Amino acid sequence: MGGKYVTETLRADAVGLARAAGILREGGLVAVPTETVYGLAARADSDEAVARIYAAKGRPSFNPLIVHVASLDQARGLAEFSAAAERLAGEHWPGPLTLVLPRRRKAGLATAVTAGLDTVALRMPAHPLMQRLLQEVGLALAAPSANRSGFISPTTAAHVLASLDGRIDAVLEGGECERGLESTIAAVRADGSIDLLRPGPIALEAEAGDGEHIEAPGQLASHYAPGKPVRLDATQVAPDDFMIGFGAIVGDCTLSTRGDLAEAAARLYACLHEGARSEKPRIAVAPIPDEGIGIAINDRLRRAATPPG
Structure with missing residues (x-):
């Protein structure tokens, strides 16, 4: 896994999914389509695998990652779900909503996933290919957008390869992403209140977050940049x-x-x-x-x- 990678392009069939799952179980990096944008997936329980995400993207270590889960039961093993969190998950999962929730003490997540915070960002994606991969791997997957940090998010496999070819193991070719914008992110507080940390495809009745503390992806002032004014x-x-x-x-x-x-x-x-x-x-x-x-x-x-x- 050291040095420059040879990035494979995998077809969205049983063979490609099995290959992607094998790479992920071994601690590798695979770009995968979701209904929002392509995500750069790695097993969320491995410090080494998650470190590879940060290295491939050139991502600052204070910026936490979203953990993708296959089921609500899997999510409950990683975070504490209040009544408000259960309601939001019941209404919008699977789908483009990320919930920032108190992390369970024995969640078993890599430290870098949460950037040292006591919270974790969780999402259950709706894209059938990502759902099948999560089932095949049998693990929660950390998966920020599959691009160099700060640059334009990818909605096709070609966009992924434009910035990450040779930096990751594989990209799972799943066509163009349907939604095209990253998930809505909401933090559910201990008192049941909800703070909107990042607007997205799902509109919520929520207060705007204060923006002073980075609690989730997409909160940096400069982001999604095309490299010109x-x-x-x-x-x-x-x-x-x-x-x-x-x-x-x-x-x-x-x-x-x-x-x-x-x-x-x-x-x-x-x-x-x-x-x-x-x-x-x-x-x-x-x-x-x-x-x-x-x-x-x-x-x-x-x-x-x-x-x-």
């Missing part, structure tokens, strides 16, 4: 802009000509990847309504437009 709410296109359009504003890559926010979410990272690859030195993005999943889209765009600190 990003101008938001652009209604006029400059000659040196790669324009990302929406609705009546047509661009070099258009999120949705119909003005459909769900379609825009699914296409957001593909358009940012295209803009990053273009010869134009800047990216401009048409205004996106700040409602529904548009709130999550604008959250990602603001972070993409924030220069690294």
Whole structure:
């Protein structure tokens, strides 16, 4: 496992799943599609395997990981579920909701998964391929987005390979991700209150987190960056802009000509990847309504437009 990897591309069939499961059991890294984005999976109970995630991504050690589980029973073995947490899991799992909950003392998770916190971020994914892999491996899997830290999240296997080829063992080819935006993250507090740590595909009645402490992925001010300046709410296109359009504003890559926010979410990272690859030195993005999943889209765009600190 040392040195430069030869990254395999595995087909989404029984052979590919068995190969992926074998790599993961041995402590390797496999990029896997979920309904949100591709995740970089490793067994969550192995310090060495989780360290490889951080090394491959160049991820800061204070940024915790999301642990993916196959069942609610498996999740209950890792965290303490209050009545509020049980309700949210019952309503939204499997699906794109991550719950930040008190970690059980004997959860058996690698220390780096929680970045030293007393909480753990858990999700039960809805993507059938990820579900089958979790069942095949028989272990909880830590799986942040399968890209270099701080850069654009991947929604296709090609996006994964653009930044991680030679840095991971394999990518499981599962086509394009349906949702295209990372999960909603909510912290369930001891008093039953709910703090929204990251907006996403699922809208919740929750208070906004204070943002002062990193409790979950996606809270860094600069994130999802394409490596060039990003101008938001652009209604006029400059000659040196790669324009990302929406609705009546047509661009070099258009999120949705119909003005459909769900379609825009699914296409957001593909358009940012295209803009990053273009010869134009800047990216401009048409205004996106700040409602529904548009709130999550604008959250990602603001972070993409924030220069690294």
